[in-house]
Amino acid sequence: MLSQDEKYMKECFRLALKGRGKVAPNPLVGCVVLDRFGKVVSKGYHHKYGDNHAERDALLKLNNNEAEGGTLYVNLEPCSHQGKTPPCVDLIIERKLKKVVIGMKDINPLVSGIEPLRRAGIEVVTGVLEEEAKFFNRVFIKNMKEKLPYVVLKTATTMDGKIATKTGDSKWITSGEARKEVYKMRNEFDCIMTSSNTVIADNPKMQHRSKCILDKNSRIPENSQIFEQGEIYVATKNNTLIKNGQLDIKAVLSELYKKGIYTVFVECGGTLAGSMLKEGLIDEIYQFIAPKILNDNEGKSCFNGGNYKKISEAKNLGIYDTKLIGTDLLVKCKVL
Ligand code: AOF
Ligand code: ZN
DSSP states (O other): OOOHHHHHHHHHHHHHGGGTTTSTTSOOOEEEEEOTTSOEEEEEEOOSTTSOOHHHHHHTTSOTTTTTTOEEEEEEOOOOSOSSSOOHHHHHHHTTOSEEEEEEOOOOTTOOOHHHHHHTTOEEEOOTTHHHHHHHTHHHHHHHHHSSOEEEEEEEEOTTSEEEOTTOOOTTSSOHHHHHHHHHHHTTSSEEEEEHHHHHHHOOOOOOSEEEEEOTTOOSOTTOGGGGSSEEEEEOTTTSOEETTEEOHHHHHHHHHHTTOOEEEEEOOHHHHHHHHHTTOOOEEEEEEOSOOOOOTTSEESSOOOOOSSGGGSOOEEEEEEEEETTEEEEEEEEO
């Protein structure tokens, strides 16, 4: 059973989700305010980048003394800095709350709101549903800590992990429903990334406002469909750092981050997928598994180049969601 603190923290997550797709690179934050009798009197969330933070959104809906002696729930430590908006801790202190319950500490080095709240005599409880709070804001955490976009790789395989036959035929492994789901997924990301191998083999359109193609030797034909629409960034050996004879993909991701791209969806074959996985550049994998078996050890695999000898060397993943889409299984997992 959920405790009262956990129940209100879950409500913070629910409210925060209303800002999804609009707050980046800020975190998703929701807030619930109880008056001194324990009654919910206000709710708020961070609506979009540059707007009021969740706490301010909730508190400004109340009269000056309505929250006095009450409790404020928020999934991220309230801020203490002047950013695009004034410090939330100042308003919390001004409105005389008695208690603040927090999901996770903010990892933004500019923010340390807990101390000033305590100094003002406010009781602060931290770490309520902390793991969930961290997972909930995993994109913000990665962006803030590493100054790199959050990277999700999508792959579509047979039950025996193949993305194509040995002759390269791959149309279609998954059902139409799964492929439609991919179109929807793309919209949740700032940019799609793919390789010259994929563009040359499949000549995909990959409809999206922003695309990045890794094409070390400038092999992609100019009339490829991928160029038909969207803003396109082509990384070649002429404009990108080289690492071990290959494009430095981390440097490409860093460039994208500087252009304001905070999430990347990678759709490619086994070579790029395998090397990104090996280099630790993939945060999550979305794998569609079709109920088909190729039964062919020369078929193309979704991740190449690991060459591990022992199972103990394998990459470990944490599955957090599974769903049947049409006749295929979608598995979403974090790379651990
Ligand atoms: C909160 N509640 O709802 C949000 C917080 O430029 P600003 O003023 O919007 O500040 C952005 C930083 O404030 C952001 O990086 C994160 O550390 C914190 N965001 N904090 O208490 C909120 N969105
Ligand atoms: Zn704030």
